Amino acid sequence: MAAKRLPISLGVLSLIPAVFVMNAARVLWHSRCRSHAPEVDAVIVPGTAQYDGVPGRYFAARLDHAAQRGLDNPQLEIWVIGGQLPGDRFSEAEAGVEHIRRSGVPLTRLRPCPHGFNTLGSYQHLVAEHPDLKEQKLAVITDPHHSLRACLLARECGLKVVADPTPYCPSTFPNKSWFRTLIHEIGGMVVVDCARVFGRSTARVCEDALRRLDGWLRPSHKTRHAQLKATGNSRGQG
Template structure:
């Protein structure tokens, strides 16, 4: 019995460590394949103004668009109770104000967390005959976002942001990796999402 318990504990530890390393490794990658659309994962917005985390994602998506990675930027995310704007609308309006043509913007104003948002984007892709996406989110969120996008029927790679609060300090990075490790494992086991730090539910 002791050996069985010990083996189970060791297996659990190895699973957690390997997942954390996978999150760290994915965070260090930056893919720019030619794609159907750049998908910006939503984050907090305040009366239509993107938070600093969200703004960093939007600016990175605009850079990718200007580099010719994809002809369309998709912003995604619903709204909290009492909000007047969805994350998707706030993101679209920010990018339009930054000079991205309206015909190159698509808002998908659905989803209270990453899983719901990816399912909504997957449906939008299917309607338009799209398949390939470059996901823009925080580095530590990239691996889970890729998995959820693929489960929603997309061929997804990620180009994480390198600016913003999520990457400011080593302490912040460590906390995000721990949180994402738990969230990723929960998703793989249950198929459900979990609320985490702002914008990474």
């Protein structure tokens, strides 16, 4: 029996380099397709790390680009999405809105949606609370490497989006952070593709496995992964 299983295992393992290269190409190609001030009704900024109301470098880069778009277009609405993990005093959406407000964009055009513990969960809350957004043309402002996955997840939720990656991202080639974020997004694309082919329950299993691997490679991430998993299980989100 073991001899019969071996070729299958080797076949699966042989696919890993191909999947890695294919998804790397997809992420990098999409990250270069930057829209120059796309004609949209509103923009969405997915949240990421914030520290007691102060956006981290990557989040600030997204917000600064969104603020510039808002200053250039006085009619543009800016949605900032993202909830908070246990122990946080502020949500990502609240921290993001305050950052953009300080850039000079009127608060009346800033729309926080302080829910969700990951990109998909935040989109799901946004669509549930504001279904009219499905009829608008939207731009997603995020990191270049995150752009493809962020757009695919938005479309999965029924939103009509185009990519508008921030040019201020602190992760640039050939820094280590550039490679780390690329590898992270390659894993994210594996989860997205798994969900499209096999369903969200299977994708969650895949995501948990990738998080365990990331925790082994980068022990400092274990605590956040545990928080994300616990929050996701308690809220029943994928």
